[in-house]
Amino acid sequence: MVVYGIKTCDTCRKALKSLPGARLHDIRAEGLPDDVAQAALERFGDALINRKSATWRGLSEAVRAEAPLALIGAHPAVMKRPLIDAGGTLYLGWGREVQTALLG
Template sequence: MLIYGLKNCDTCRKALKSLPNARLVDVRAEALDRVTLQRAWARFGAELLNTRSTTWRGLDADERSRDPLELIAEHPALMKRPLIEAEGEFHLGWTPETRRALGVD
């Protein structure tokens, strides 16, 4: 199981603590590969883009209108997190639904 996120993200740390067999992939240190990013986008669409982040608010209108996958690749903090890959399926966020799907109480 892989948790794509940021090592200093509190939500990612909570997920990692609850999923001891998971490995955190810090997307700032290890860029998310294009295929994984495309698969996640196909599953979640615009939900994958964190438009409430400080990084998003710092972008001008021209930058915001660019291809979202390119933006996430250039600015990993723009990806909503954690993005969890388990048994070939993606889960986004550390929501009650995600925890239920992963068998975490």
């Protein structure tokens, strides 16, 4: 299981602590792999962008208008986190539904 996120993100840390054996792929340091990014965009669409984040609020309207994957590539902190790959199935965030699906 791979958790795509940022190592300093509290929500990513909570997910990692609850998912033994999961490894963190830091998108700020390593980027989001193209195949994962495309699959996530197809599954979650615009929900992949966290429009409540401080990073989002600090962006100009012109930058906000960029395509989601280009935006995440340039500003990784705007991605809603974590993005979890559990055996090929993608989950976004660490809400109750995701926790139930992954933890039972």
